Amino acid sequence: MSQKALILKEIGTPLVLTDRPIPVPGENELLVKITSAGLNPHDHRSRDWGLFVADLPYIPAHDIAGKVLAVGPGDGAAKFHVGEHVYAQARMPLDQVFIDFHGLQEFALVDVRLAAKIADTGLTDDEAATIPVNVASLFVALFHHTGLGLPIPGTEEAKATDLSDEAILIIGAGSNCGRAGVEFARMAGFGTIIAHAGPSNEEELRAMGATHFVNRHASNVLDQIRFIVGDDLLYALDVVNFGPQQGLGIAALSNSKKGTLVTLLPTDGELDISEIGPKEAGFDRRMTFGKMAIIPEFAPEFWNRISQWLKEGRISPGKFKVMEGLDADKVNEVLDLYRDGRGVKVHIHP
Template sequence: MYFQGNSTGAFEDDCATLPTNIIAGLVGFFDKEHGLDLPSPWNSTESRSHLANSSILIIGGGSNCGRFATQLANLAGLGTIVVVGGKKEELRRYGATHVVDRHGGDDAVLQRVRDIVGDDLVYAFDAVNLPAGQHLAINALSNSKQGTLARLVWSRGAVEESKLHPKQAGYVLKDTLGSSHYKPEIAIPFWKHIAGYLVENKIQPLAHVVEQGLDAAKVNEVLDRYRDGKAVTQTHFHL
């Protein structure tokens, strides 16, 4: 079996883009304890039809976790998928219905999101921000209905309460830990379905580059780019 991903790499390298970044979204979306508790795409006993009329906000469309989260939102059947940041054309290919510029300040970005979802948003997923930046997603959640934010970064600092807008119905924060071993009840059925999802193009591997051999200087260069917050294409070192 072979599928054509969006990279020029081999099958194994395409597959290596999946863990752990897609598992972060998987737990963040489909787990009750650590995520948004959305009905899973592979469970035919759960009703998912209401999702077609629901919206989700994904912060960090330029990140690998955000790219996979966009694909998982599409797989789950959410009708409106609003992604903040990232490349419009690529994210549309993954199922985003709206891609919002992440620049210009929190107020401007929030307004762009609310212009799309109004006061109806109950599902949000932040793939990139530290807690100090998570007020953007929380403020995008509905004031009148209780919404939930699942976040990937939760161990460094706290949400800035002073920046939160009123939430009459409150909101829920879920701390996501994307590990197949930690959440086998979600991960096992997902991994059983993954070959089909790839062949049907429902999940697309992410772009990556391959380096032959262990070039320590090259490894350090990639790690330095992560450290410095610069854009990095996932790099696979073939030893």
């Protein structure tokens, strides 16, 4: 049997509609009918730059929600049943091709290590499909050793760790990733959470846990941040900027104590040393990856907790718009908007 899918045949060209086989689930895999495939800005980078594309053809969309149609063998898969709705992160190691697991098609496979049941969240399929990439990425950024390495909320280590006197700066807090960062920072117990975003986001970010807000359009952003934290900031997240534009996060870090900036985008490129300050103790700048398939030992830390946090309202679904059908022209328009820095998160209903 075959299905419709949007595929990338050549880097730098538009996605096209095609037919491809419906895959069969292997061990600890599920076959799902896609109900919501979430697009993110990195999907334009896959189409235009080849990001995450190990081979062609390629299918974008790593945020997935769907109805289980078949359950493969294995103890992990046995926890799921036909008819249940799940949300999942597509399997996407850097050096392998797993397009059977990607979202812009009618049917896809799900790796049960990277999935959970939507019924346990209290969310709709579309709301749940905002979680697997963005929220997982911020979980890694804050709690995995490649990021800030903070204790995971609710663990004994977290209970023994007091961050009430510590501050964290979140640059790009108005984005879906940034909003998740604010909520995770609140859960981690930071006493001061500075949200850097556009003014329309202030009220919502304060409600989510930000103790301070800095308008990203202000002429004295760094002065405002340093007025709040002095020279004591050790933790910062930048979820929106590429390397050369990451100077604000580093400049805000302490000049006398070693701080860390964690980013979701590459740290390549030279920084303007005159803008970041003396940094006498140095600083760390790290890019983290939210791809759970490449850190399988850490994936359960997220997937075994996130549904309960969603149900309790401690973590919120992201914002999105819905588009019906696998319309190549319309999906390419969405990716073009991401390319131009003007897009919002869009969920496709295949």
